[in-house]
Every structure is written in structure tokens, then in C-alpha cells.
Amino acid sequence: MSDPAITPDLIAAHGLSPAEYDRILEIMGREPSFTELGIFSAMWNEHCSYKSSKLHLKTLPTTGPQVICGPGENAGVVDIGDGQAVVFKMESHNHPSYIEPYQGAATGVGGILRDVFTMGARPVAAMNALSFGEPSHPKTRQLVHGVVEGVGGYGNCFGVPTVGGEVRFHASYNGNCLVNAFAAGIADADAIFYSAASGVGRPVVYLGAKTGRDGVGGATMASAEFDDTIEEKRPTVQVGDPFTEKRLMEATLELMATGAVVSIQDMGAAGLTCSAVEMGDKGGLGIRLDLDAVPVRETAMTAYEMMLSESQERMLMVLDPAREDAARAVFEKWDLDFAIVGETIAEDRFVIVHGGEVKADLPLSTLASSAPEYDRPWVPTPEAAPLAHVPPVDPIDGLRALIGSANYCARDWVVAQYDTQVMADTVVTPGLDAGVIRVHGTDKGLAFTSDVTPRYVRANPERGGAQAVAEAYRNLVAKGARPLATTDNLNFGNPEKPEIMGQFVGAIRGIGAACTALDMPIVSGNVSLYNETDGAGIDPTPTIGAVGLIENLGRRIQGRVTNGMIALLLGGAGTHLGRSALLAEHLGREDGDAPEVDLAAERAHGEFVLANAGWITACTDLSDGGLALAAFTLAEANGLGVTLDPADTAELFGEDQGRYLLACTFDSAEALMVAAGQADVPLTMVGQFGGGMVRFGTAEAPLEALSDLYRGRFETLFA
Structure with missing residues (x-):
């Protein structure tokens, strides 16, 4: 089968702009082959290149005395x-x-x-x-x-x-x-094992499961909007096998213990293409791959398909050649493929050979570290309009609206399907x-x-x-x-x-x-x-x-609350209802501004909790639903009711930041109040845990009825 002609429609289908294609022509000095177009498409899409975001990502803090490895590798350490x-x-x-x-x-x-x-x-x-x-x-x-x-x-x-x-x-x-x-x-x-290749002439080894056609073009698909052709994209979704992955993990960790691994990279987005390019680019080396040596599970696969397949449970490694036999034995023991599919080269080239023909010959560095980087035009988000009047809400009605919603009911049905x-x-x-x-x-x-x-x-x-x-x-x-x-x-x-x-x-x-x-x-x-x-x-x-x-x-803070324990609020009374869960779930509104975030107060209040953890029996932060939802969920998790003194809508449901609800004995509450005074942080007694009722001010409801709503809603909606 001959490769299709490179047309504007084909270029667009690969997620490349006309300007990006012109840049490819400039880099290569010729028209790319179909396989080369696919490789550029995979490496220059948003999912792999971060071309629209990396300018801004560079401003994030990524270092500290505790950091061994920051962004740029498979994971942080x-x-x-x-x-x-x-x-x-x-x-x-x-x-x-x-x-x-x-x-x-x-x-x-x-x-x-x-x-x-x-x-x-x-x-x-x-x-x-x-x-x-x-x-x-x-x-x-x-x-x-x-x-x-x-x-x-x-x-x-x-x-x-x-x-x-x-x-x-x-x-x-x-x-x-x-x-x-x-x-x-x-x-x-x-x-810790890293992905940068080193050493010229070292074997590049394919590990794990065989390559199929599933996931071809997945990374490019993930860098585009959806439209009414969405069902046509189904073949770009990968198919997984967790049992193979388990064997791959055991084999990989055993292989690492042999000393054979020079560098190693997961085959994720863009599969063989991205893993090989990233290893070579980080090490300042080129890579030559012979696709005839790649283990496949389907017949007549083209170079394009093999390079862009996102079949799962695969790895790519640069191997110490002196330890090849030991490395191969590990993967054969785990019944996984181990194939030498290429080598590292000194030249800045990415060379792909298939069926004795060179299907791609590209300058490797242009695919990764020299990929496009855009400073996209942007406009600030307009300042939010002031919050419109919020009428007083019956506290129990407000709580019911939250715990009876899909967003704030218990996730028991979900968690039950996970092995925890x-x-x-x-x-x-x-x-x-x-x-x-x-x-x-x-x-x-x-x-x-x-x-x-x-x-x-x-x-x-x-x-x-x-x-x-x-x-x-x-x-x-x-x-x-x-x-x-x-x-x-x-x-x-x-x-x-x-x-x-x-x-x-x-x-x-x-x-x-x-x-x-x-x-x-x-x-x-x-x-x-x-x-x-x-x-x-x-x-x-x-x-x-x-x-x-x-x-x-x-x-640690145990999280167990018993009858009669005191409820303490660290961080001040609630005032902010803009963009709150109460507005969304009870009143059907999404207006006002987000709450302010006082980072100095966040740090001070967090340090207070950690310094005084010995006095605190249970603790939860206040976020969505404010004090009311935090108190109910902490009490209900322990099979208890709760009584809160505040009855004002904002005090109960406000989502002011930097706040915690603490549960402790009376004696511990006294000790915490003294410590709070010394640390100059606001700490207030707001109620008590216990009994079979949930009371907010003068409003009340039986815990059992509220718990039935809270625990059963998700399953009612979805199971």
C-alpha cells in the first residue's frame, strides 16, 4: 500500500497548522513522508509538546529541599x-x-x-x-x-x-x-531511574506487550475539540490489560535490580515515537529503530501505525549490552516480549527503518526540545459582578439540598467498586x-x-x-x-x-x-x-x-468523634456566599466572586493544627458547603448528631477559606483555646457532637433521616 499524498486536508487532520507545516518543510528541506508527518503530528500536538502552556508552566515553583526530581520525567520524586x-x-x-x-x-x-x-x-x-x-x-x-x-x-x-x-x-x-x-x-x-539515554551504540530494547493498531493517533485526538464526528474516533482509544501490566511491573523492577537499565521510558501518548524521542533528546543522542524487530499482534502493520500505536503495557529501554542475557531472562520468565529494536547514535537523527526501507529520517531534537512554543493571546477574566441578594435559608433545608445532590452526597457506591x-x-x-x-x-x-x-x-x-x-x-x-x-x-x-x-x-x-x-x-x-x-x-x-x-x-489525627465532644471552628465565621455550593444546589445560582485566599492565614492555621495535633481528636477543613456540611459529614461519619450554635445562612454555609472544624474533649478544647491565643489565630467554640439529631440554631432533623438521604442518593441517581 502506497502512502497517501500530503494534502492540506491531511495536514489539518494531523492537527498541524499551515505555519507548522511550513516549519516542517524548512527543517527538512523537503516534503515529509506520511510516517514523518505522523511523527511530527504526534510530537508537536498539545498533549506531547505543551506548546501553548510551557511558557507559563515555567513560572511554577518546582524545587525545594525535599524535591529529588521535579517536572520533566515520568513522575516527580x-x-x-x-x-x-x-x-x-x-x-x-x-x-x-x-x-x-x-x-x-x-x-x-x-x-x-x-x-x-x-x-x-x-x-x-x-x-x-x-x-x-x-x-x-x-x-x-x-x-x-x-x-x-x-x-x-x-x-x-x-x-x-x-x-x-x-x-x-x-x-x-x-x-x-x-x-x-x-x-x-x-x-x-x-x-531512581531516569529516561535520558546515554552512550553511543547501546541497544534500544522494547519491553512488554505486543504492538497493535489500538490507540493509533490517540495523542493527536486528545489535542482536538470534539464535534459530531466523535464516534469515528473510537479506534483511537487504547485497550488495557491489567494482568499484563502487573507482570510488566514485576519484570521491570526485577530488571532494574540487575543493573542492566541505562535509561527507561514508558510508552504512553504517541507510543514508540514519543518514548524514543524523549529518551534521545534528554540524552543529547539520536535513535535508530528497526521496526521489523518490534513485536506485533496484527499483520501488515505499516511504519506509520507502529510508530503511532498506543497499545498499552509497553516500555522502551536503553540497555547495558554487557547485561543483555540477564535482562532477556527476566522478561522471558515473566512471559513478556523483550526485543532489541534499535540503537543510540551520535548524530541528531531519528531514523526509522521498516522492510529494509528508511521510512523516516528526521533531526530528533526538532521533535521534542525544539518543538513549537506559543505565547497565545489572552485576556483577563472579567471581574465578577457583586453577589445578588441571598435570602435567608432554613438551615436544614439548605443541608438537605446539599447532601441530596449528586455533588455532595456520599460516594459509597463508587468507593465500593474500588479495592481500598x-x-x-x-x-x-x-x-x-x-x-x-x-x-x-x-x-x-x-x-x-x-x-x-x-x-x-x-x-x-x-x-x-x-x-x-x-x-x-x-x-x-x-x-x-x-x-x-x-x-x-x-x-x-x-x-x-x-x-x-x-x-x-x-x-x-x-x-x-x-x-x-x-x-x-x-x-x-x-x-x-x-x-x-x-x-x-x-x-x-x-x-x-x-x-x-x-x-x-x-x-496522627485519628478522626474518631465520640458523644459530647466539643466542636471548635478555627479561622473565623463564615461570610462569603459567592459561587457557593448552597447557591448552586439550593438556589440554582452561580453568581458572585470566588472567596479570597489569604495564604499567610492558610499557613498559620495549618501550622497551628499540626503543632497542636495531640489535642485534636478529629479535624476536617471547611470548603464546599461551609460549616454546615463539614459538621454534618464529620458527625455522620461517626454515627453521631451535631448541634451548632450559628443559625445565620452565611455563618453556616459561607465558604470563606483557611478554616477547619476541630473535634476534641472539653479539657482539650480549653488547652487549644489557650494555644490559639498564644499563636494569635481565631478559634471559637461553635457547638457539640452527639445525640441523634442535627441542630443548626433552632432548626433540627433526625440524623437517621438525613443519613439515609446522604448515603442513598448516589445509588438512587446512578445505580
């Missing part, structure tokens, strides 16, 4: 003491999950797990942040089922506990759901604030959370970006964990629209300021743009995944 490191990252699989929910979500989990064990870390925890359209939308139920089953199906079979995450619903995701997958692993701090206890080190399962695991064989713990409030980001991108980091910080602190570092998954619409690019720029500024102030550098991440269907973009959703360290699990 942070020191947790005792010669150990936590390796983690979050990535999106949004477009594939909308087209084919089960496989899109499953392979998103598989890809992020490979990012972690490619660095030499054994995965120990996973999270997922999911955004769907309105519950009433005809596609939402199918997406919820497919995505949740895909996440659970892959993670459970692979054998990693799901310890946290988010599920949200909003009309802006009707045509484009978001599936953000997070994974973390533990490694020896002095045994595999590996037997889970200390706190998904629920309030953050999940916690034990670092195996030690007294240390790691806490994990993911957070963002998209309605804040839409109203005020800078505040919304800062708030996402601040809420992640609070969720870790609420478990007694000292925040270490963050990973980001930046989900936005079309960056060619100045207003969307303005959202991105504003959010990055807020994220950067908060990460700096709270000493939580960004060590890894992902940008997902063009999340639009027929020109309608998602709410900007810059998800923040964060990790914290608990030095001694015996002294």
Missing part, C-alpha cells in the same frame, strides 16, 4: 526520609474516556501506574478525579458506570489501593467528561479530606488528596487556582500530615480562544503563588487542553494532587 522517596504524578485521559468510558478510564489508570514504576517505584496508592455532566444528561449515567468500572477494573486487578479522589457533576462537562488519574509509589531515594485495602497498608480509606497509607514496614504514613473547585476558577482564575492548592493543603493537614509537594492536572478548553487562555494564565498565577507560600512545589503534572464539544468548553478545572508525610502514624 520527593524525599520522605530514611533513604526513601515517594514518586507520584497525575495525568488526564479525558477524551478517550468520553469516547469509550471503560477502556478510556482503565488505560488512564494503567498509564499513570507505568509512569510511577518506570522510575523504579512500586505503586502503593491511586486516586482519581472525575468530572461528569449533569445527572439528567442522557450520557451521564453511561459515563459514570463505564468510568468507575474502568478505574476499578484496572486498579483492582493490578493490585493497588484507591485511597482518594473526587466526583463532580456540572453541565459544562455534558460533552466532555474529565478523568484525571493519580498514582504514587515508594522507592529507595538512591535508586489491597497491600494491607491503607490506614484511612476514601472519604473525608485525604486518604492515608502506611509506608510499609515503618511507622510513617503518607496522605493523599486531590482538589479543585471549578466554579471558583471560572469566576476568578487566580483565586480559584490558589484555592485548589490551599484546599489540598488543608486536607492533608486535617489528617496530621505535613504537606510535601503537589502534582497538577490542568484541564481547560481551547487555548486558541483568548478568554480560555486567560483562564489558564490566571490559574497558573494562583497555583504558583499558593505553592510557594505553602511550600508545596509542583513536581510533576499534565496539561489537557481542547476540552470542548461543538465550541462549548468545560469549566476550567486545574486539579491539584498533593502528598503529605505523617512522621508517626501513632500520633
Whole structure:
């Protein structure tokens, strides 16, 4: 079969602009072959090149004494003491999950797990942040089922506990759901593996599963908007096999112990193309590949298909040739493919040979580090109009509206489909604030959370970006964990629209300021743009995944509340109802500005909680739903009612930032009040836990009835 002619339509179908194609002609001095066009398309799309975002990503804080490896590798690496490191990252699989929910979500989990064990870390925890359209939308139920089953199906079979995450619903995701997958692993701090190739003439080795046609063009598809041709994109979705991935992980970690690995790279987006180019570019080397040696599971595959396939469970490695036999024996033992498919070369070339013919011969550096970089035009998001009058709300009616909504009811139905206890080190399962695991064989713990409030980001991108980091910080602190570092998954619409690019720029500024102030550098991440269907973009959703360290699990904040414990509010009374959950769920409104984020107060209040954790029995941060929702969820999780003194709508449901609800004994409450005075932080007694009623001021309802609503709503809507 001859290659198709390079036409303007074919160039556009590959996501390349006329100016970018002109640049390719200038680089090559000739017209590219079909395979070369595909390679440029894969490497220059948004998903691989970050061409619209990297100018702004460079402003984020990425270093600190705890950081071993920041952005640029498969995952970030942070020191947790005792010669150990936590390796983690979050990535999106949004477009594939909308087209084919089960496989899109499953392979998103598989890809992020490979990012972690490619660095030499054994995965120990996973999270997922999911955004769907309105519950009433005809596609939402199918997406919820497919995505949740895909996440659970892959993670459970692979054998990693799901310890946290988010599920949200909003009309802006009707045509484009978001599936953000997070994974973390533990490694020896002095045994981290990197992707930069080194040494000329060393073998390039293909590891894992065979290559098929699934996922061809996936990275390019992920860098484009959806339209009415969406069903035609189904073949670009990868198909995963968690059992093969489990064998691949064990084989890879065993291989690393042999000393044979010079460098290693996961085959994710753009498959063989991206993995080979990134290894060569980071090492300042060229790569020559012979596709006849690539293990395939389908016949008559072309060079184009093999280079752009995104078949799962595959790795690429540069090998120490003296250890080839030992390396091959490891993969043969695990019944996985091990094939020498090329070599490193001194020249700055990416040479692809197939059937004895050169199918591509390109300057390698132009594909990666020299890819286009754009300073897209952007306009600031207009200042939000003042909040219109909010009438007084019956406190129990407001609470019912929240806990009976898809956004704030319990996620029991979702969590029940995930294995949260595999590996037997889970200390706190998904629920309030953050999940916690034990670092195996030690007294240390790691806490994990993911957070963002998209309605804040839409109203005020800078505040919304800062708030996402601040809420992640609070969720870790609420478990007694000292925040270490963050990973980001930046989900936005079309960056060619100045207003969307303005959202991105504003959010990055807020994220950067908060990460700096709270000493939580960004060590890894992902940008997902063009999340639009027929020109309608998602709410900007810059998800923040964060990790914290608990030095001694015996002294963590336990989270257990007993009858008669005092409720203390750290951080002042609620006043801010703009863009609040109460407005959205009870009054059907989304107006006003996002709440202010006082980063100095966030730090001071978090440090107070950590310094006085011994007095605190349970803690949760105040975010969506304010004091009312925080008090109900903390009490209900312990089978108790709660009485709160405040009855004012803003005091109960305001979403002012930097606040925590603490539960403790009376004696501990007295000690905390003294400590708060010394630290000059606002701490107020606001009520008491216990009994079988939920009382806000004079309004009340039986806990049992509210709990039935809260626990049963999600299953009623979706199961």
C-alpha cells in the first residue's frame, strides 16, 4: 500500500497548522513522508509538546529541599526520609474516556501506574478525579458506570489501593467528561531511574506487550475539540490489560535490580515515537529503530501505525549490552516480549527503518526540545459582578439540598467498586479530606488528596487556582500530615480562544503563588487542553494532587468523634456566599466572586493544627458547603448528631477559606483555646457532637433521616 499524498486536508487532520507545516518543510528541506508527518503530528500536538502552556508552566515553583526530581520525567520524586522517596504524578485521559468510558478510564489508570514504576517505584496508592455532566444528561449515567468500572477494573486487578479522589457533576462537562488519574509509589531515594539515554551504540530494547493498531493517533485526538464526528474516533482509544501490566511491573523492577537499565521510558501518548524521542533528546543522542524487530499482534502493520500505536503495557529501554542475557531472562520468565529494536547514535537523527526501507529520517531534537512554543493571546477574566441578594435559608433545608445532590452526597457506591485495602497498608480509606497509607514496614504514613473547585476558577482564575492548592493543603493537614509537594492536572478548553487562555494564565498565577507560600512545589503534572464539544468548553478545572508525610502514624489525627465532644471552628465565621455550593444546589445560582485566599492565614492555621495535633481528636477543613456540611459529614461519619450554635445562612454555609472544624474533649478544647491565643489565630467554640439529631440554631432533623438521604442518593441517581 502506497502512502497517501500530503494534502492540506491531511495536514489539518494531523492537527498541524499551515505555519507548522511550513516549519516542517524548512527543517527538512523537503516534503515529509506520511510516517514523518505522523511523527511530527504526534510530537508537536498539545498533549506531547505543551506548546501553548510551557511558557507559563515555567513560572511554577518546582524545587525545594525535599524535591529529588521535579517536572520533566515520568513522575516527580520527593524525599520522605530514611533513604526513601515517594514518586507520584497525575495525568488526564479525558477524551478517550468520553469516547469509550471503560477502556478510556482503565488505560488512564494503567498509564499513570507505568509512569510511577518506570522510575523504579512500586505503586502503593491511586486516586482519581472525575468530572461528569449533569445527572439528567442522557450520557451521564453511561459515563459514570463505564468510568468507575474502568478505574476499578484496572486498579483492582493490578493490585493497588484507591485511597482518594473526587466526583463532580456540572453541565459544562455534558460533552466532555474529565478523568484525571493519580498514582504514587515508594522507592529507595538512591535508586531512581531516569529516561535520558546515554552512550553511543547501546541497544534500544522494547519491553512488554505486543504492538497493535489500538490507540493509533490517540495523542493527536486528545489535542482536538470534539464535534459530531466523535464516534469515528473510537479506534483511537487504547485497550488495557491489567494482568499484563502487573507482570510488566514485576519484570521491570526485577530488571532494574540487575543493573542492566541505562535509561527507561514508558510508552504512553504517541507510543514508540514519543518514548524514543524523549529518551534521545534528554540524552543529547539520536535513535535508530528497526521496526521489523518490534513485536506485533496484527499483520501488515505499516511504519506509520507502529510508530503511532498506543497499545498499552509497553516500555522502551536503553540497555547495558554487557547485561543483555540477564535482562532477556527476566522478561522471558515473566512471559513478556523483550526485543532489541534499535540503537543510540551520535548524530541528531531519528531514523526509522521498516522492510529494509528508511521510512523516516528526521533531526530528533526538532521533535521534542525544539518543538513549537506559543505565547497565545489572552485576556483577563472579567471581574465578577457583586453577589445578588441571598435570602435567608432554613438551615436544614439548605443541608438537605446539599447532601441530596449528586455533588455532595456520599460516594459509597463508587468507593465500593474500588479495592481500598489491597497491600494491607491503607490506614484511612476514601472519604473525608485525604486518604492515608502506611509506608510499609515503618511507622510513617503518607496522605493523599486531590482538589479543585471549578466554579471558583471560572469566576476568578487566580483565586480559584490558589484555592485548589490551599484546599489540598488543608486536607492533608486535617489528617496530621505535613504537606510535601503537589502534582497538577490542568484541564481547560481551547487555548486558541483568548478568554480560555486567560483562564489558564490566571490559574497558573494562583497555583504558583499558593505553592510557594505553602511550600508545596509542583513536581510533576499534565496539561489537557481542547476540552470542548461543538465550541462549548468545560469549566476550567486545574486539579491539584498533593502528598503529605505523617512522621508517626501513632500520633496522627485519628478522626474518631465520640458523644459530647466539643466542636471548635478555627479561622473565623463564615461570610462569603459567592459561587457557593448552597447557591448552586439550593438556589440554582452561580453568581458572585470566588472567596479570597489569604495564604499567610492558610499557613498559620495549618501550622497551628499540626503543632497542636495531640489535642485534636478529629479535624476536617471547611470548603464546599461551609460549616454546615463539614459538621454534618464529620458527625455522620461517626454515627453521631451535631448541634451548632450559628443559625445565620452565611455563618453556616459561607465558604470563606483557611478554616477547619476541630473535634476534641472539653479539657482539650480549653488547652487549644489557650494555644490559639498564644499563636494569635481565631478559634471559637461553635457547638457539640452527639445525640441523634442535627441542630443548626433552632432548626433540627433526625440524623437517621438525613443519613439515609446522604448515603442513598448516589445509588438512587446512578445505580
